[in-house]
Amino acid sequence: xxxxxxxxxxxxxxxxxxxxxxxSLNLAKRFLALSAYLTFxxxxxxxxxLLNKASALYFWSYLILEPLECxxxxxxxxxxxxxxxxxxxxxxxxxxxxxxxGVTLALAISLLVTGFFWSGAxxxxxxxxxxYVEVSQRSIVFTLSLAIAAILLVLSKYPLHLSKNNVxxxxxxxxxxxxxxxxxxxxxxAPKLYNNFVDWTEAAAVSACLxxxxxxxxxxxxxVPARVKFTAPDxxxxxxxxxxxxxxxxxxxxx
Numbered sequence: 001x002x003x004x005x006x007x008x009x010x011x012x013x014x015x016x017x018x019x020x021x022x023x024s025l026n027l028a029k030r031f032l033a034l035s036a037y038l039t040f041x042x043x044x045x046x047x048x049x050l051l052n053k054a055s056a057l058y059f060w061s062y063l064i065l066e067p068l069e070c071x072x073x074x075x076x077x078x079x080x081x082x083x084x085x086x087x088x089x090x091x092x093x094x095x096x097x098x099x100x101x102g103v104t105l106a107l108a109i110s111l112l113v114t115g116f117f118w119s120g121a122x123x124x125x126x127x128x129x130x131x132y133v134e135v136s137q138r139s140i141v142f143t144l145s146l147a148i149a150a151i152l153l154v155l156s157k158y159p160l161h162l163s164k165n166n167v168x169x170x171x172x173x174x175x176x177x178x179x180x181x182x183x184x185x186x187x188x189x190a191p192k193l194y195n196n197f198v199d200w201t202e203a204a205a206v207s208a209c210l211x212x213x214x215x216x217x218x219x220x221x222x223x224v225p226a227r228v229k230f231t232a233p234d235x236x237x238x239x240x241x242x243x244x245x246x247x248x249x250x251x252x253x254x255x
Contacts (some may be wrong), residue, residue, distance in 0.1 A: 004200075007199070018211070019035060019038045026220040031079065034076050036076075037072040037076040038210075044069060047061050053115060053129055077148060080151050083162070084162070106142070107143075154173065155170060179202050179205050
């Protein structure tokens with residue numbers, strides 16, 4: 001078994017531990033899209049780890065699984081907006097629709113530019129499919145990365161007083177996804193469009209992130225704690241800013 005297969009299987013094991021932890025703490029329903037993404041990650045990485053990379057089955061599995069991962073990613077990021085801005089429906093709604101529009105626009109532009117400047121006829125139909133899958137995946141991942149970066153920026157700046165599980169899940173998934181985006185960016189600049197050292201490093205970092213995520217989760221509580229009001233002037237000012245933005249965006253969304 002080569003190093004690629006080992007890292008994929010270790011990643012699958014780390015994702016499985018996190019999913020089991022979510023289920024055992026009754027958090028899977030709370031983080032439904034994130035749990036679904038992690039479950040898919042288990043399947044995908046296990047397939048990549050068990051199949052021969054030179055086989056036709058691996059090639060066609062890749063063509064099927066990579067677009068599916070993008071779909072699961074979109075739903076996971078959508079859930080992050082819901083969890084982060086649970087008390088701010090205006091920001092939540094506009095943020096989600098901005099994400100949808102960004103993904104659609106980036107994907108459309110990438111495919112149009114690729115179709116105009118590149119023809120895969122000489123390479124064969126299968127390789128043409130692979131090229132378009134790679135372009136589409138990178139467009140979606142990089143757009144979602146901007147959305148995640150915005151969410152993490154809000155979490156770092158504004159005292160939203162979210163539950164510990166929300167903060168942990170948002171931060172860990174954000175780190176996981178941004179690692180994947182960084183890997184894709186570096187791979188796209190490599191001569192052969194991949195770099196084994198970068199891929200292995202990313203897999204190790206993601207595995208560590210998943211295990212940290214699983215270790216830091218706390219059991220779901222039946223009662224929701226009352227929202228604590230802080231009297232610190234700086235926090236009050238930031239929350240007033242967020243409330244004003246939420247009201248503005250809520251009015252805009254209703255138009």
